[in-house]
Amino acid sequence: MTPSQSLQVEAKPWHLVKTKWEGISEPYQQYWYQTVGYMLGALLDSAGYSYESQTSILHQFANLVTPYLGVAPWSELPRWESFMTDDNTPIELSWDFHTGADQPTIRYSIEPIGADAGTGTNQYNEGTAAAFKQALFKAYPDIETALLNHFEACFNGSWADRNPEGHCSTFFWAFDLNEKTITNKAYFFPGVVAHATHRSKLIVIADAITSAPGCRIGMQIPLHIYIDFVYQHPGLEPEIDMLALDLVPLEKARLKIYFRERRTDFGSVKETMSLGGRIQGPEFETGMKRLTRLWDALTGMHNKPDDIPLPYKDHRTAGILYNVEFRMNAETPKVKIYIPVRHYAKNDQQIIKVLKEFLTEQVGQRQDLRTAPVSAESYSRCLGNLFDTKALAGGLGVHTYIGCSIQRGGDLRLVSYINPQLGKMNSKVPFASPEMRTNGEKLPN
Template sequence: MALPLYKSVRRLLSEYVARLLDQQAYQAEAKNLIDSSKGSSSIGYEDTSSSLWDDDIGAMLSSMLRMAGYTPHMNTRHRELFASYIAPSLGTHPKLLGSSEGWRSFMTDDFTPVELSWRWSPSSELPSVRYSIEPIGLCAGSIRDPLNTEASIDLIAKLEKCSANLSLDWHRHFSKTLLVSGQESKPWEIGTSKVPHSHLSQIFLAFDLDESSQLKTYYLPMWRAASLQKSTLMVVGESIKSLAISSPNLGIAFDLIAQYIDSCAVGKKPRIEIVSTNCTNSSDPSIKIYLRSHETSLNSVIDTMNLGERLVNLEPSFLSSLQEIWCLVLGISPSDVSSPLPERTHETSGILYYFEIKSSSPFPTPKVYIPAKHYGKSDHEVAKGLSTFLERRGKRLTNGSYFDGVASLW
């Protein structure tokens, strides 16, 4: 079993994107911009934001592609996609907001609506590049678009027109069964006390950059669950089971996940946070179920990944690699791995997992995210630890080690 090696450069983005603070002020500003825009004035405003996003994030994307060994032609192609479609969908740039606030995206802890990453596969010396976004409309958070659904709909429609490889059947299914549209219900009508989250985000998009850009969609179903007065587990289960009518293994695999959640003690149950699917033509498309748990010892990680012994035992080589990266990235002694990590109260604290389910198998495939953000000693130590882990396995960038690459982006 391959260990996923994701490294977000979310902290690097903080040099470019200011923390966003006052939600109501942003909503008023967006409304004023739309109400007062005549002719090309709104277009000019959006173009300015788009250029700023492309200057900040697009430039970093190009650097990451170059360090990952992408050819100049591929770099240009991916940068053009970002400039033409992605940057215009990221909403108002913080530099244009002044002291008012933008949409508080759940994409990153500082509300930046973009996350860039490198991913090393077991078979490749150099990584691939990927990024995730939350499209943001000018009216996001307002009465017109309270849960920010318009921008994602618009962007996916544009991508569908320019790509022959998109398959959106499952996207349409999950949009209907896991999301709340602005016309269906408002957050203040649902009641925030029913939603165990402080954010309003409902949908993310991600792009794996290979010869072409592979689209994935991510659904955060807690608002849908609250609007129906059901648990998130129940809403996701109903959505998966309706697909399982034609693909029984999806239902069988999801039941293993649900059984594990139900078996955990009250107060220790993992919660479903995200459901995702790939949107490319495939003979065996996948669905990923993301769980967050506040049990943080390495032993609890192993138990969760194995769904409480409901899956085949994890390979010894995987367990060895897991302990190695756990200690290197988090700065933990091997003798302390059985102890929980320090308690954190942030919404994104704890351990995030996903379980991939496919029509071809009755068993989910587990992966875990090493929680460097809240439990690492420092950015420097986290980068050093991950770089050491990668170097031991012959993984690198074109300009040197992983640490060298991160340092060059500062």
């Protein structure tokens, strides 16, 4: 019996934690754990996490995270319009395949949201992020906070009126869930400060980075390579979304600027991934050839010239999302692309099929890994157990992005980002009736 099959019968760590937390009187917390918590448990199980790790991670989710996900969809209170996902779900799950043969890593990102967020008493969700971090640091006092404190001071603020961003989110938090450790990540939106000070978001972020402890010299070179690329392409006008940092010791720190381009032709992808030719070499060229195959398979652009754009989509998250990564004392930045399959793929089942075929081929090309298990097999089974087959084959929305970065040897590291769309869940999941999943009714106790 495979991990996914055994979980379909009984998700033991999830049930164990559920039993312990059934005493929670707050119905919204119960809702988030019994739904998204179940999906998180399914991913952990299918990815091969140990029983102990699954239980520990789910305890953390139930205890520290569910109080800060806002109201349940069935609530009559106003629902905070989180920028985390296109349908405002405040949590996004992800499955990091790495390059296909290693054990995958499960991660998730949240926007801390108060139950009163968006109401007359707390229109802009103020105070919730601080309360969430206080609870987290109390539980995990060894988290590195030096850079976090600096960037909090740089980006501190909230919207006082209608803003030009198209959303009111100002802060995200993420967890990379390794077998024995959890890496915390923080995400800051510079729009509030940029709007208030009449500066561009890129300048606001650059000023914050160059004034950060230890970063002025250590990250100056890769940062200026990216800034030089932007300034030498005045018509490009990338839309800066946010700055991310890992809460790790400074010498291991990564800072990432997330930006969106409305250009969707693959020629523009090549230009951005190379930062206008500033990133190059045999490994990069190999990686771009593989990215071309993956892009064509996901978007249906086989045999199309590189200057042909994807079909036009009039949406805030249309276009192509990237991040540019700066590591301490690195000479060049690294670019990662997020292919927005939510807008441009055929359906979710096709995305699963493409990932499985691509990773199987990539692993098979390595002499030392031809017989290694490919985690895409487990991923395919897991999503097949979680979601209704017709829903996966009939539309989009479960997958939001496929993240791709070029690794040593030219292999692609792939990450699948998942919106936990409860209305598309398989009827065999144990937490609720079909009526609740489709109509948003309250979960039974």
